[in-house]
Amino acid sequence: LYLEEAGLLSEMEQLGFGIVGYACTTCNGMSGALDPVIQQEIIDRDLYATAVLSGNRNFDGRIHPYAKQAFLASPPLVVAYAIAGTIRFDIEKDVLGTDKDGKPVTLKDIWPSDEEIDAIVAKAVKPEQFSQVYIPMFDLGAVEKSVSPLYDWRPQTTYIRRPPYWEGALAGERTMKGMRPLAVLGDNITTDHLSPSNAIQASSAAGEYCAKMGLPEEDFNSYATHRGDHLTAQRATFANPKLLNEMCLDENGNVKQGSLARIEPEGKESRMWEAIETYMERKQPLIIVAGADYGQGSSRDWAAKGVRLAGVEAIMAEGFERIHRTNLVGMGVLPLEFKAGETRKTYAIDGTETFDVEGDISPRAELTVIIHRTNGETVKVPMTCRLDTAAEVHVYKAGGVLQRFAQDFLEGNA
Structure with a gap:
């Protein structure tokens, strides 16, 4: 919603940054599978593949079992490294690519100022976005009075089961x-x-x-x-x-x-x-x-x-x-x-x-x-x-x- 309000989502999607999930998606390695051709190339050549992410976890194999190492960075830096396509790269000095006129583009050329960021946040992040989502979650009046407060344990599940901590x-x-x-x-x-x-x-x-x-x-x-x-x-x-x-x-x-x-x-x-x-x-x-x-x-x-x-x-x-x-x-x-x-x-x-x-x-x-x-x-x-x-x-x-x-x-x- 923030990206849509800011007019950034369509451009992010053009770069390959589509929304596939929320919250712990990246930190738990749930951003999705690699292209099968790329994954097979990593396996066949035993490549030292790496990841750059804006989450808060970089344990071995967490982001993807075939990403042998991961580096934490801010969201704009993740996008910059994706454009560069490599981490063997001086992100502050090297050229990310060229513009439509063939001129080199570096990170400083595309990095937004604090004022630009503050203006977009002020425009795109609104109190009603929170209230629309969270207020209905705590509406206890919507809960049927006939519903039992006890959980109905189900044997055929892999998500919640009666815990064994007394056995x-x-x-x-x-x-x-x-x-x-x-x-x-x-x-x-x-x-x-x-x-x-x-x-x-x-x-x-x-x-x-x-x-x-x-x-x-x-x-x-x-x-x-x-x-x-x-x-x-x-x-x-x-x-x-x-x-x-x-x-x-x-x-x-x-x-x-x-x-x-x-x-x-x-x-x-x-x-x-x-x-x-x-x-x-x-x-x-x-x-x-x-x-x-x-x-x-x-x-x-x-x-x-x-x-x-x-x-x-x-x-x-x-x-x-x-x-x-x-x-x-x-x-x-x-x-x-x-x-x-x-x-x-x-x-x-x-x-x-x-x-x-x-x-x-x-x-x-x-x-x-x-x-x-x-x-x-x-x-x-x-x-x-x-x-x-x-x-x-x-x-x-x-x-x-x-x-x-x-x-x-x-x-x-x-």
């Missing part, structure tokens, strides 16, 4: 014994590695599930839109195609890229979801071992929910992003931090081991992780409990924030 792994006791690694990871693992938010690919575990539920591929949508259905969202756990799980190596000893895991004790490599399903069926408690800055990036509840529902009881890392650490505690997952100067490599952790956690849990207590190797050797690792406050300990011991709320509610009404 399964979350209802069981955390033993902290015999935990097997689901993944051994390096530094800078983001919430997008843990639970991606981009478009669901047909070949992914979530895509196969959506197809089984009868959804056509064009309606798969994104992982983020399905987070109300745990059966879809669980299949996003570690589903990022850029994941590097150090448990999965090629014949040269290099870490393979992809949503991969290795099921132990068999040593069988599989897709991550198949490993999670196997361990869930075995009721096998799990642990994740990682490097520095685990959980960085945008906060996402499913980055903590997914691993907990898979049966992960603890995470050993060199450090945690602040909000993600809090989310882990809220899901009843124990964050453990290596002592300064120590890492997963200090103890040559390769994923064949099992892990026990011993010690009394209290704020920032020193706990001991006992590593059991396949040759019978045991190694004791001192680690810091990253439950930083008494309130976090209370939440953790209850099993998570929902369990604590339920306990406090029942005790208050007893």
